[in-house]
Amino acid sequence: MVNLWEMLLDFLFPPHCPLCHAYVETRGAWCPKCLAEALQPHQLSLSVPMQAVLADAWAFGVYKDSLRDLIRHLKYQGKRSNQFYIETLLSAAGKMPQVQKLLFGIDFAVPVPLYPDKEKQRGFNQAELIFSGFLASQHIPLRRLLLRTRATRPMYELSGSEREKNLKNAFAVTGIEALTGKNILLIDDIFTTGATMTECARVLRSAGAGAVYAVVLASDHRI
Numbered sequence: 001m002v003n004l005w006e007m008l009l010d011f012l013f014p015p016h017c018p019l020c021h022a023y024v025e026t027r028g029a030w031c032p033k034c035l036a037e038a039l040q041p042h043q044l045s046l047s048v049p050m051q052a053v054l055a056d057a058w059a060f061g062v063y064k065d066s067l068r069d070l071i072r073h074l075k076y077q078g079k080r081s082n083q084f085y086i087e088t089l090l091s092a093a094g095k096m097p098q099v100q101k102l103l104f105g106i107d108f109a110v111p112v113p114l115y116p117d118k119e120k121q122r123g124f125n126q127a128e129l130i131f132s133g134f135l136a137s138q139h140i141p142l143r144r145l146l147l148r149t150r151a152t153r154p155m156y157e158l159s160g161s162e163r164e165k166n167l168k169n170a171f172a173v174t175g176i177e178a179l180t181g182k183n184i185l186l187i188d189d190i191f192t193t194g195a196t197m198t199e200c201a202r203v204l205r206s207a208g209a210g211a212v213y214a215v216v217l218a219s220d221h222r223i
């Protein structure tokens with residue numbers, strides 16, 4: 001069936017690449033050159049304390065230019081249409097051998113939680129929004145098994161010791177029996193210091209989880 005709304009939309013706003021704005025065939029598509037620049041799955045280097053709780057950590061894209069703007073506008077301005085571009089990128093990532101290898105043996109994914117007031121204000125959990133289509137296509141269930149039990153300050157405002165204090169007792173698990181021995185994909189939008197994901201992994205492991213693998217949409221940590 002012809003979707004008149006989509007036809008009208010394509011006529012008024014022809015689909016374009018989010019970076020170079022070249023016209024593309026379908027909404028949400030990137031031109032091949034810009035997709036190749038943004039989509040670069042890379043393993044994140046982990047410190048020894050991080051390695052104690054995280055089996056591995058990967059970012060699928062590079063946190064700069066278009067991808068950085070897509071994430072920021074989605075997260076802070078609620079620009080949900082950016083989701084189409086992100087889904088295209090994640091769908092391409094899902095076909096890459098290194099990503100398939102990482103996902104092998106995962107039982108389910110758990111998003112890094114937001115404090116409930118913050119999620120209500122934002123209207124969504126960005127990790128969940130970003131990865132839900134990707135996880136469904138990979139047949140990986142998404143389970144909200146972590147809670148943020150108190151509001152925390154943004155990590156970029158804080159020094160090393162303040163960061164540790166900021167995250168102390170900030171997360172708790174729900175449904176311990178569901179976690180026991182399971183291999184978990186811990187998901188978030190970006191990886192900066194990794195402190196939040198490490199603390200979430202520590203809480204999951206303490207509750208009996210098997211291996212925890214961190215995956216984010218983007219990071220600027222290149223090895």
Ligand SMILES: [Zn+2]
Binds near residue numbers: 033
């Ligand atoms: Zn382009």
